[in-house]
């Protein structure tokens with residue numbers, strides 16, 4: 001018996017390409033989230049963003065007229081250290097990523113590999129706008145020496161302003177995998193760690209929460225793996241590459257919508273004001 005999109009107690013939103021694109025909110029994002037709040041629903045956000053922190057993302061959402069606190073936002077940037085602790089225990093880490101990622105790793109009790117280190121336990125890959133051949137070479141050397149590989153997320157790109165593809169962690173990870181021959185343990189969607197953290201923040205079990213996302217390979221497949229129902233925001237926009245033409249991806253969502261406006265219209269139809 002399939003459930004209707006209005007039947008849930010909690011709503012987890014993907015961010016890039018769903019709630020906003022670059023610095024612009026998507027149509028009806030603020031109205032939809034305000035509608036859910038008025039209905040007494042819990043709302044939280046779950047993104048594979050591995051360069052910004054929850055405080056920055058919450059401030060960005062508030063600037064778009066969307067009510068959000070940092071506790072409502074689950075991101076690989078902030079959770080890198082906890083993921084490594086759960087996966088490997090306390091370890092020495094070579095991070096590829098910005099200073100916030102290194103700080104999150106350090107604050108969970110891990111040691112950051114220094115310039116003089118010949119080996120480390122884990123190479124952790126996040127989005128790094130200063131990624132270089134020298135970092136790739138160092139990662140490959142650590143991995144050849146027995147280090148394990150972990151990554152914030154597998155996304156090759158996200159959608160930025162004007163629909164442009166912005167290179168993501170997955171594009172960097174591809175070069176590290178290619179150079180090392182190793183596969184990564186993944187923190188973000190479609191793996192379950194980030195979903196578990198977001199559900200804990202909502203205080204709800206997976207059966208009571210609906211995931212809303214635009215990427216079937218991470219949002220929809222990840223929700224299914226974590227035991228959540230989902231709706232797919234499929235704008236069938238070719239420049240995004242996730243449209244109905246995306247080959248070979250199963251979409252076990254309970255409904256697909258063209259955009260958040262259509263989703264809001266459906267919910268309003270089922271909940272007379």
Ligand SMILES: [Mg+2]
Nearest residue numbers: 014016017214
């Ligand atoms: Mg997205």
